[in-house]
Amino acid sequence: MFKFFFTVISLIIFLSHGQVHARKGYGNYEQEWDYVTVRPNAQMFWWLHYVNPLNSSTNGNFSVYEKPLLIWLQGGPGASSTGYGNFEELGPIDLDGNQRNHTWINDYNVLFIDNPIGSGFSHAESFSAYAKTNLEIAEDLLECIRNFYYKLPEFIDVPTYITAESYGGKMAAEFALLWFKEQKEKKIESNLKGVALGDSWISPIDSVISWAPFLLNTGMIDIRGYDLIQKSIEATKLAVEQERWQEATNLWGRTENVIMEIVNNIDFYNILEKKKPNDYFDIRDELLDKLMNSDVKEALGLNVTWGEQSSRVFSILSGDFMKPAVHIVERLLNETNLEIFVFTGQLDLIVATPGTLAWVEALKWHGKKKWETSERKTVVVDNIIEGYVKEYSNFKMYWINRSGHMVPADNPSAMKQILKHLTKG
Template sequence: MQLKNIKEITAYAVFLLQVINWAAAGRGFGPGEQDWNYVEVRKGAHLFYWLHYTTAKVSSFYERPLVIWLQGGPGVASTGCGCFEQLGPIDIEGQPRASNWVQHMNVLFIDSPVGTGFSYVESFGEYALNNKQIALDLVTLMSDFLRSHPEFQRVPLHIFSESYGGKMAPEFALELHLAQQRGEVQCQLKSVVVGNPFISPLDTILSYAPYLLQMGIVDHDGYKNLSRATFEFSRLVSAGDMRQAVDQDEQIQELIMEITENVFVYNTQRRFHVDDVYHYGDSPKLSDFMVNNVTKALNLTHMSKWTAFNSLVFFGLGIDVVKPAIDIVTRLLDETPIRVGIFSGVLDIICATPGTVNWIDRMSWRSKQSYVDATRRPIRIDGFLEGYEKQGGNFSMFWVLRSGHSVQVDNPVAMSHILREFTNYG
């Protein structure tokens, strides 16, 4: 075949890119091209990823950034809760999601830590024992992923997460950056952006009582009872009795439900029927959908059964659950060029905004003064106020109105603004 002019050469190059796109991708579940696989990150410990190539009208998938999504829990599955309940192209009713992220960018859902979702361990001893191990496992997965998908080595990479995923993501970002500096990984990591993160459990839990009082959800008696319980948590943390602190945290959650008559803790303004039962990312309907539909479509029926929430993942982490990770965020800001973003739905109790603001105010980093001096601006879209933002010193904070624990579900318009701010969809 002979190409006679520059237009023919260009057209042929575009054709080849399209062929490469189709060759790299496959049919999975739902619209668009997909790829999925397991990576043995440690002997007997296997992480699962599910890549959704963007459905945007582009000549090459690699024109758009790659966003990693990490779920919370710890132990809630990104492939279930993240993909089908929050931001994937379709929901579990098979209906298209207008606000899905795949229409703009490539999205990589990772079931982390090991033992979550499709990820599995061969023995109990392989569960992650701390946040550092989770981060290193994720780096090992990405090293394998980028070797098998080398085109993504040159694509802007962003890590997004929520809840306990917001505690995992910063350390993952730091370890990925360090691995890149050592020449072990080739990637273009640009930002880590976390929603309603459990980065400082103490700040979060101490904010419960005043927040609920100010919201009118508890009265002064409820405030006093809850304050006593959260003060005990603080005392245990200060004494270094972290195992008892984990138990106290569980008792505090139960006390909130008792005092508030089961207010919906993930969004205080959502109507919630007295007979309704909700567990974050862990509904029988979702589990049935994943096991009976997605597992078959991905040809994973011979693998370990998909798990919506694996409590062994949570208990395996032990005291690390209530340890802070503020120092990791500080290191990202001081030691790397990576942008750091926090977004917080103001109606959340579990990771309440006041607690997040408190640890940010106390955090110190080299360029903090530029953040302190910055003006907090309104996020106004099509004339409507969706929240506020403040940016400086490579750090950004977003307060999101009309949303709780999962901003991407409660206020997708504001979430779209945040996505565009960091990725620009390109």
């Protein structure tokens, strides 16, 4: 994998306008990274990518601290923000080593956090160091951000937004609520402004319930397939209703397997992606693992094996996996003034749009009736309809066309509009 380098002139321009003392890590842009001991034996890793003023439409005539800070949290639980989010979706360099023209760092400072403990380069030095609940994950993240501000106090006043995908959204919601309370009580100096929940695992059972109708209506299965999948869904639903959480997670996995057998493999993250029959192996996962444990690890001077503990993270959180976080989103709407965004890709199966809409419509909050009657508007970019948006007060929902689970990668034009709306331009 080749590396890129600034010219001397470019570096002088960046430092004079950006006013930062960053390090050179992997690629031709300014970065900073560090570990935080969030609890005994629990090491959380963060990797900051400063906004690149040379690629900005403002031609570098600003300080980097004039641009918002976006925090990216990956899903799983156990997937890596520094790996998947960075190289597969929105970072400056893609997995093939090419510079990404729609990278978020063209317009924002981006902080990738490997979370929960055990994801990516974050690691646990004992079994007790792993987070067991969503609240513990949020507490770890808050401790991480405290340390981030301690190391880089210039960001304390910078408008900050948590952005997340999949299970990362479940973690982000609780993190945002906890952070807002600490900020309001002046227990942390910061400028948290909002949270964006992308294809998020907020109401797991609503997502699962949507699978059979979604597959039937898109022509992926017939009535016989629908009945077989629905039978497995009903068993999962009953386990959730009876709060048999570990069993519910097992039944969720079984339902996915039933779907895979009936359709002879499908991409749960984008139903239109081409898949080979009975091929469950993703070659790009192997490429990412190789990249992170060679060039990236060397460039950042790390001695931890990236992804080594990821599967353990999921196993430890399996009893928490199917628990909903809808009540957390309700509290965000009722108890905070944060911007709350929800966005969903129309081709996503794992967190299908009908399931997301089900829990959104059921939210209990002060603006519910006015949100329901609000006009649903088109999102148009370069005369193309990229999706739709509905909003009232501080709550916004985006439906994204031509996108699966990974909206930043699948429809970067729509994602750019979402971020512009979130950060108020």
